[in-house]
Amino acid sequence: MGSLGKQVLLTGGTGFIASHILTELLDAGYQVVVTVRTEAKGRQLLESLSETGDSDVSYVVVEEIAKEGAYEEALQSISALDLVVHTASPYHLNYTNPKTDFLDPAINGTTGLLASVHAYAPTVQRVVLTSSSATIVNPPNHPLVYDESSYGSVTWEDAMVPQFAYRASKIFAERAALDFIEREKPSFDLVTINPPLVFGPAPRHLKDLKALNTSNHRIRDLILGRFKAEPAPLAMPFLFVDVRDVATAHRAALEVPEASGQRFFIVAGHFSNKRIADAIRASHPQLADQLPPSDAADDLPPNIFGFDNCRSREVLGMTYRDLDTCVGDAVAAMLERTCSQTR
Structure with missing residues (x-):
């Protein structure tokens, strides 16, 4: 397939994962149109990209993705659109209403985008959906090994419980996307990317540590000494991947014909507070006093389930960064940005 100047719509383009996808696509020669919620965010994005020499970027404003027809005007304004990457979906801890904060944006945003692509962007060949391991992992009935054949289940009643809202939003959104493809049979196909917790450095054009994703807060808080005495609770599914590998997977999913459907x-592997702390200690020994003691027990649960990522390796050609590399690079980027902000 190759890029060859193809034009990609990237939704949620100022998010942490999306920012890395943007870098990956630009480096591969794609022209990218990013959705942002305000003109101010769009201008700020272009300004930050101009400092890194990235120029094949424009933006369109989509104020509220849960709103009916949210993407219609944006898609009608883009000519000769080839591909879509849909990352826009909420993931944060500052929620008050599971339906309005998580479920509506995830579900309506996904189905609304697909419907608008179907109606207004006939040249689009493929949509890649950023989903989550939340749609694969099925607690408490874990198999010995998870792979793409596993589908997480949740009820709407479960989704109204705040701690289940994010997981439910991803399950329902992915399910709705698959139902749309089966029902409408559009001219484009669909690929879903399902990562677990995502660690790693901020992309080159993001200078502010406030742009870190929620998962990276675990690393940040460790180097700040906040878990020296009491570790943070581990987060299901105890699996991680480097954000740069997530970005590579999205680009490959756009390009590899066999990825269709x-x-x-x-x-990449399992993580624990102990393993992250050891990785920080190895790459940045000057931070050792901020960390839990090196002889602390590993807090990864015993008899943890396994994972099978063979499909991504064989179809997308993926190789994965290990935890030491991922954490070491994340810490280096955090320290660099902290220093630059205090100069």
């Missing part, structure tokens, strides 16, 4: 479990 498939979902990909993009996972």
Whole structure:
């Protein structure tokens, strides 16, 4: 397939994962149109990209993705659109209403985008959906090994419980996307990318540590000494992947014909607070006093389930960064940005 100047719509383009996808696509020669929620965010994005020499970027404003027809005007304004990457979906801890904060944006945003692509962008060949391991992992009934054949289940009643809202939003959104493809049979196909917790450095054009994703807060808080005495609770599914590998997976999913219609479990390995702390200690020994003691027990649960990422390796050609590399690079980027902000 190749890029060859193809034009990609990237939704949620100022998010952490999306920012890395943007870098990956630009480096591969794509022209990218990014959705942002305000003109101010769009201008700020272009300004930050101009500092890194990235120029094949424009933006369109989509204020509220849960709104009916949210993407219609944006898609009608883009000519000769070839591909779509849909990352826009909420993931944060500052929620008050599961339906309005998580479920509506995830579900309506996904189905609304697909419907608008179907209606107004006939040249689009493929949509890649950023989903989650939340749609694969099925607690408490874990198999010995997880792969793409596993589908997480949740009820709407479960979704109204705040701690289940994010997981439910991803499950319902992915399910709705698959139902749309089966029902409408559009001219484009669908690929889903399903990562677990995503760690790694901020992309080159993001200078502010406030742009870190929620998962990276675990690393940040460790180097700040906040877990020296009491570790943070581990987060299901105890699996991680480097954000740069997630970005590579999205680009490959756009390009590889055999990816059509498939979902990909993009996972590198298991993590624990102990393993992250050891990785920080190895790459940045000057931070050792901020960390839990080196002889602390590993807090990864015993008899943890395994994972199979063979499909991503064989179809997308993926190789994965290990935890030491991922954490070391993340810490280096955090320290660099902290220093630059205090100069």
